[in-house]
Amino acid sequence: MKMSNTQQRRVILEELRKLDTHPTADELYDLVRQRLPQISLGTVYRNLELLSATSQILKLQLTGTQKRFDGNTALHYHRRCPCCGRVSDLKGEEMAEVERVLNELLRKTGCRSYTLELCGVCPACRKQQSSSRENPENINNPKSHQENKNDGIERQ
């Protein structure tokens, strides 16, 4: 079963690689459909499965009911924001710190790998919060910087 190079597969991979937002299958479907209006959701699922099975993308098992996909296969870590529900990548220093600390943990527990999801306010929400001191307990409106169909806060 050699993997052939179809237009659909190419576009799915291209669109996913444009993003750093870890889309769900149906979010990616909406994007891909703008270029290939005839494509079906099943094709998107099928290709995401194949692409992750061949390590060209990552399939993420995060909290929430839907799987998410990541075009960035380099080692990195994810943080879900409790304000907007968005999943973002840890950057630079934070990233290195997680790696150091978790490798230490694997060594000490004798485990071989781990799945980690951090929960913390993302940079976008942090900015919004500090600029509205008069109402600090207000949760930021997810719609303001995320285009989810639901409330943006996925329940686990």
Add this chain to the structure above:
Amino acid sequence: MKMSNTQQRRVILEELRKLDTHPTADELYDLVRQRLPQISLGTVYRNLELLSATSQILKLQLTGTQKRFDGNTALHYHRRCPCCGRVSDLKGEEMAEVERVLNELLRKTGCRSYTLELCGVCPACRKQQSSSRENPENINNPKSHQENKNDGIERQ
């Protein structure tokens, strides 16, 4: 909406607290049905939801397609075994190590919480592996110490 004390809810909580196996809703349903044959799966789901919403139990978001529930609400950590698929708790020293290391991580990243699932061979499988040196690459048969309907290895 005051929570009333029904037989169903009591039995569900009792049975869950007997276990340290982090059952799925349907696994718990099978157990509870031995005491209350008329109970419906919906009732089990409804009560697990209520009990976790009131912090009497934990709802776990681990890898795999089904949610799991935990009657032990004290802080502890979970490891899924790649051999048998079973989810077990980290004990004693390991436990303290994770807590220390992850608290440090939260402090350094400014995050507020995390979801962590470790992946490592569980004590039962470790014993089995070391006692069968002649075939070390063999994966232990999940059926041998897990009563799952599927193969016991949940795919993510």
Add this chain to the structure above:
DNA sequence: CCAAAATTGATAATGATTATTAATTCTAAT
């Protein structure tokens, strides 16, 4: 170009969970 293999779109099926609803059970106040 051609045959074999892989893939697609459409759609049905599945599995886990949540919602609906009429009937039953709890509760707390008499």
Add this chain to the structure above:
DNA sequence: ATTAGAATTAATAATCATTATCAATTTTGG
């Protein structure tokens, strides 16, 4: 204890995410 009102139940339907099926189309390597 009785009873009205609230909460819960069992049964079942509905939903949501994902996977499977399959005839038709596309891709591939010779």
